[in-house]
Amino acid sequence: MTRTLAPDLKDCNDCPIRHRAVCARCETDELRKLEEIKNYRSFSAGQTIMWAGDRMDFVASVVSGVATLTQTMEDGRRQMVGLLLPSDFVGRPQRETASYTVTAASDVVMCCFRRKPFEQLIASTPHIAHRLLEMTLDELDAAREWMLVLGRKTAREKIASLLAIIARRIAELDEAADTGAISFDLMLTREAMSDYLGLTLETVSRQMSALKKDGIIVLDGKRHIIVPDMSRLLEEAGDDSDGGLPV
């Protein structure tokens, strides 16, 4: 199931997420300890990386690609509860089994750490522990922002919110100036979007068409999105129109 290919990189210094991931604050000697317990793994789009309830021997950082965390009810209703982009962390120290199903939405490379030694490193390396706390607090904020989207926004606002969040995160990763038009690849199927937003895929499709008709977004193919005017998108999302990023 898990295609364990070793990607090109093995040295942390070449790593694209070196300064954003859980290892961001590590010194050279601390990185060396991490390198001893890590290995890279690749997954292809659609693959399940881990099932909820599985024994979890690794925690990991997303190096490239997009992965999702989902929860499923007995009757099949499904809700995405996390969208993992490069530098995001997966897994919970001190926990034996996975709480959520992790799926590769695109081809994904993960930097996996053996859980037990990683837990020891947390205890002995404040740089890692603090960074992990900080990232967890950020994720909690993101989850709470998402609760507002799920609980109170209309279908149209939900779609606009998702596009805005992805656009923002892509912009962060690219370090690109967000002047004028922004464009990005949506790495999610309509169904994955509906799982994130608590909608049906038909409603997602309809609202995407509506936003396109109204010129809020331009579609280049099914998945490449161009946002001519970010502030208009944010308006549609029901967010404060100032582009001010919290944090």
Add this chain to the structure above:
Amino acid sequence: MTRTLAPDLKDCNDCPIRHRAVCARCETDELRKLEEIKNYRSFSAGQTIMWAGDRMDFVASVVSGVATLTQTMEDGRRQMVGLLLPSDFVGRPQRETASYTVTAASDVVMCCFRRKPFEQLIASTPHIAHRLLEMTLDELDAAREWMLVLGRKTAREKIASLLAIIARRIAELDEAADTGAISFDLMLTREAMSDYLGLTLETVSRQMSALKKDGIIVLDGKRHIIVPDMSRLLEEAGDDSDGGLPV
């Protein structure tokens, strides 16, 4: 605004949340340091403890009572994003301003720590940092569970889920054996429930009546809830029927 009454307690050893809160793992000398930077504050039901955007000079633990975290959109739509029961932690180290509005749902006593010295303690006291990480991870799990409720459950299931979660947490706090019937005081107005569940208060009222009519719950007054059969409530919530508490 903040009625700064000193409650009876001042010694951490008498504190009802001593072994559950952020200080749970502290040794005697560490507690002494915390005592130097803490003070208790009381708030009466309905009071706003802190507004989103306010400067935040304190972080705190809930000692008794119930507080809520809410987010509000410009047009007034409101979503609760956190329900704080005794031992829960409020506030984010390293952040100057509050992200959410904190409101006392009942009379509340909080144990407030001055933020700056608390941040230093986090850096110097692994027992506190680790406990805070653990609590934050628990909150993140709770938020993700709530995302499933908000995104995919029906009104009836939402109400049942809320009652089940409160019943469970009350049972934890009371350390009571959960054999047979469980009863507890719901400390939330119908409106607060609707804010939590992404519903209107009318829908909350209707579904409460429906659950009562179907014998899933018994109401003693408006706010005291008796659950004759917890497994039936969990069934209505759409959860796995085994009463197994995750973690």
Add this chain to the structure above:
DNA sequence: CGAGCACTTGATCGCTTTCAATAGCTGTGG
């Protein structure tokens, strides 16, 4: 006793879901 508040209940409306049909794309095999 009346005002104010929390809550309940009823009737109607509308948004999202559901059910269904169709289009477009990709890869496979005759």
Add this chain to the structure above:
DNA sequence: CCACAGCTATTGAAAGCGATCAAGTGCTCG
């Protein structure tokens, strides 16, 4: 090369659930 399966996405029509608008109940407090 084309036909066809399989998948993703779009679009239409109808149904249903929760929201909205509105009225009324019961309680507390002045």
